[in-house]
Amino acid sequence: MKETVIKKFEELFGADALLYTSPGRINLIGEHTDYNGGFVFPGAVDKGIVAAIRLNGTDRVRAYACDLGESSEFGLTEEDKPAESWARYIFGVCREIQKRGGVIGGFDTTFAGDVPLGAGMSSSAALESTYAFALNDLYNCGIDKFELARIGQATEHNYCGVNCGIMDQFASVFGKKGCLMRLDCRSMEYAYFPFDPKGYRLVLVDSRVKHELVGSPYNDRRASCERVAKVLGQEFLRGATMEQLDAIKGQISEEDYKRARYVIGEERRVLDVCEALERGDYETVGKRMYETHWGMSKDYEVSCEELDFLATVAQECGVTGSRIMGGGFGGCTINLVKDELYDGFIAMAKERFNARYGHEPKIYDVVISDGSRRLE
Numbered sequence: 203m204k205e206t207v208i209k210k211f212e213e214l215f216g217a218d219a220l221l222y223t224s225p226g227r228i229n230l231i232g233e234h235t236d237y238n239g240g241f242v243f244p245g246a247v248d249k250g251i252v253a254a255i256r257l258n259g260t261d262r263v264r265a266y267a268c269d270l271g272e273s274s275e276f277g278l279t280e281e282d283k284p285a286e287s288w289a290r291y292i293f294g295v296c297r298e299i300q301k302r303g304g305v306i307g308g309f310d311t312t313f314a315g316d317v318p319l320g321a322g323m324s325s326s327a328a329l330e331s332t333y334a335f336a337l338n339d340l341y342n343c344g345i346d347k348f349e350l351a352r353i354g355q356a357t358e359h360n361y362c363g364v365n366c367g368i369m370d371q372f373a374s375v376f377g378k379k380g381c382l383m384r385l386d387c388r389s390m391e392y393a394y395f396p397f398d399p400k401g402y403r404l405v406l407v408d409s410r411v412k413h414e415l416v417g418s419p420y421n422d423r424r425a426s427c428e429r430v431a432k433v434l435g436q437e438f439l440r441g442a443t444m445e446q447l448d449a450i451k452g453q454i455s456e457e458d459y460k461r462a463r464y465v466i467g468e469e470r471r472v473l474d475v476c477e478a479l480e481r482g483d484y485e486t487v488g489k490r491m492y493e494t495h496w497g498m499s500k501d502y503e504v505s506c507e508e509l510d511f512l513a514t515v516a517q518e519c520g521v522t523g524s525r526i527m528g529g530g531f532g533g534c535t536i537n538l539v540k541d542e543l544y545d546g547f548i549a550m551a552k553e554r555f556n557a558r559y560g561h562e563p564k565i566y567d568v569v570i571s572d573g574s575r576r577l578e
């Protein structure tokens with residue numbers, strides 16, 4: 203990727219670009235908890251976005267997306283919103299930096315990525331974090347890392363139509379090699395957890411059903427949670443109990459009830475997983491992962507047939523834990539697999555999925571890696 207972006211940059215704009223990168227992410231557990239003020243457990247991966255950037259002394263941005271072979275040029279005022287959806291991520295980041303008092307100007311840039319698109323691994327957060335980190339560095343804006351993550355999140359809200367939580371951008375900016383991170387999305391306290399489960403591997407199985415969070419289904423889930431929290435008289439669903447939820451059952455819709463039930467259960471599961479990890483009890487971690495999967499499928503209704511099939515195949519192969527990862531509606535399952543079961547599981551998942559859906563899933567071994575940074 204480095205070579206690709208540099209070569210294209212030189213071709214289009216000349217020499218002396220600096221290189222920046224930010225990763226995609228996995229999430230062990232804690233799904234749809236971030237915007238409920240709950241806990242998440244992500245880690246950055248070894249796949250991401252690489253961008254070559256050089257300031258151009260004008261007030262215009264000239265950008266080229268190597269993977270799409272498309273270019274876009276735009277200014278930095280609110281009226282300049284570009285037509286290309288990929289360029290809106292870069293534009294949004296610029297605008298959000300400016301809204302925070304950052305003084306920035308135009309630049310030339312090329313970028314490429316290897317986070318599979320629509321696989322639930324946050325390719326968009328990787329793109330936002332790359333430019334937030336780079337522009338902060340190049341223009342000495344003095345914005346701290348949490349605010350860089352919020353700039354990416356606000357870009358999603360204000361320029362891309364997804365009312366996402368903070369998990370993806372946080373993971374992309376704060377990632378650390380070999381460590382998962384537990385983030386409390388209410389207090390924003392976080393801790394690094396070295397993750398090296400002896401005898402187990404983490405692997406993603408990508409259904410290649412493209413997930414699209416843009417539009418209503420994701421935002422609808424969030425709205426349900428906010429409605430229920432309001433009836434409970436709380437800012438967030440975080441901290442609510444099943445008893446409290448049952449007590450207001452008559453005042454909310456059946457759908458909102460089920461969604462809130464999932465979130466309340468998920469909060470408990472994340473805490474369980476933290477304790478289990480401290481004991482090295484991966485069997486419990488795995489059990490909770492399956493519970494999350496079926497909660498997301500039956501109660502939160504963000505799974506799809508293909509992902510339910512993959513989780514079922516995993517269970518039948520004796521895989522310790524398997525679940526849909528990320529926002530849902532397609533993408534990957536994340537699987538915690540014993541070393542000795544790994545080969546058999548992968549072969550079986552490919553074979554059975556292919557027989558049923560006519561294509562093999564893609565397999566990505568998880569390598570937990572560093573967050574946003576400048577490359578030499």
Ligand code: GLA
Nearest residue numbers: 233234366367368369528529
């Ligand atoms: C998407 C969002 C995140 C989070 C997850 C679900 O990835 O961007 O903020 O809500 O879905 O856990």
